[in-house]
Amino acid sequence: MPRFRMTVEYDGSNYVGWQRQDNGPSVQGAIEKAIVALTREPVLVRGAGRTDSGVHARGQVAHADLSRQWKPDTLRNALNAYLGQAREQVSILEAAEVPDEFDARFSALRRHYLYRIISRPSPLALEAKRAWWVSKPIDHEAMHEAAQILVGRHDFTTFRSTHCQANSPVRTLDRLDVIRNGDVIEMRATAQSFLHNQIRSFAGTLKLVGDGRWTPDDVRTALEARDRKACGPVAPPEGLYFMQVDY
Template sequence: MRIAFGVEYDGQPFYGFQTQKQEPTVQSCLEKAVSKVANHPVRVICAGRTDTGVSATQQIIHFETTAVRTPRQWVLGVNTAIHEGVSVLWAKQVDDTFHARFSATSRSYQYRILCRKVRPAINRHQLTWVLPPLDHKKMHEAAQYLLGEHDFNAFRSSKCQANNPVRTMHEARVYQVGDHIICEFRANAFLHHMIRNIVGTLLKVGKAERPVQWVEEVLLGKDRTKAGMTAPPNGLMFTGVTYPHSYRVPPNETD
């Protein structure tokens, strides 16, 4: 049977989601804990891989198992066995056609910036600190050039393995809450470092180093060297995934 989990994690102690030579990773921790509860080896597949230091509030994974467990048993069992920086929020048996990555219709990220004169002590691993002034209204205006279907080659890492740089940006907004400037993005999919490169570019606009229209020039130029710096990973959060309603993922309270 196929089981889906909703997972949250603090990215600070991990070398990203995907299993690699450096440890720990979120995937390896999940696989060890789920395998223990299932009593057989398990491989998990996620909706979107995150880099070193990047956190998630609603990552979706799925795996195959022959073990019969209730959703509550999966949640309690895995959370007892796993690294303290990872928590399973819910578990649900899903149709065999469901795929955490390929069934997704959109993914959402949030980038949080603390804009004040004093460095942060609280939640510093999930913030990027920028000295004021920073014009969030101009950053939001500039972000609107990214909406729709575009070639996002200007905003992807040189290590990006995607064959096609075209993505569709459904939402892009920047707003302020107290000392925090929040950047939110939703797209059908994202390229490697795409959000961090976009934020690094928007920061140049917010700091009045570049005009609002410059972001459109960078996008159309398709040249990574013309964009802003890659923003630090610790401000980035994977915040959700959407799927066709028929899968009922994530589940609601009646499921």
């Protein structure tokens, strides 16, 4: 059975997350339904990472085993046609046949995420559900300084959900940069893998630094506490984007 890799973009606003669940529509489920409509065969789609409800993706990667050969562009276009007919907010950007040993999740070397904050007095209209609106000024340079404390290999117990199923809280964070372009503050994170709610926990904690309530030393203290109670608030999901996977 040929295996196909798909690069997927989606607006997560109306989904319970990437993973198929009983309590509402999922991105995984939408793609699986499109494949069934095309092939008339049930199929399991596996993603590179699970995103929560409200989280978006510009470069999620998934794979599926199909029973027949497809030209990659034909497969992409056909799936997008079915997704469009179903009014799903999901788009297949690329499709490619890959070796059987390729696994969207376990073959990944690095994952890249973006968290967007828009700092301005007026509420968001066009960007509603696309960013975290913060009405007061934020010092992104202070946020970036504090973010560097988190880069490297650490026990990130403070910054992971109590529901996280990972075997270990230890992760190596390759990059955590905070930059600003006008009203938009972007936090970009790179690692081989992340813990549940880790990036949103980073964003909420660093926002405390940006608005002057915490210092970089407070972030270091929180990290070293290895205690979820030491974390700042978890940032809302609408600012988070799964950007890219490296293989």
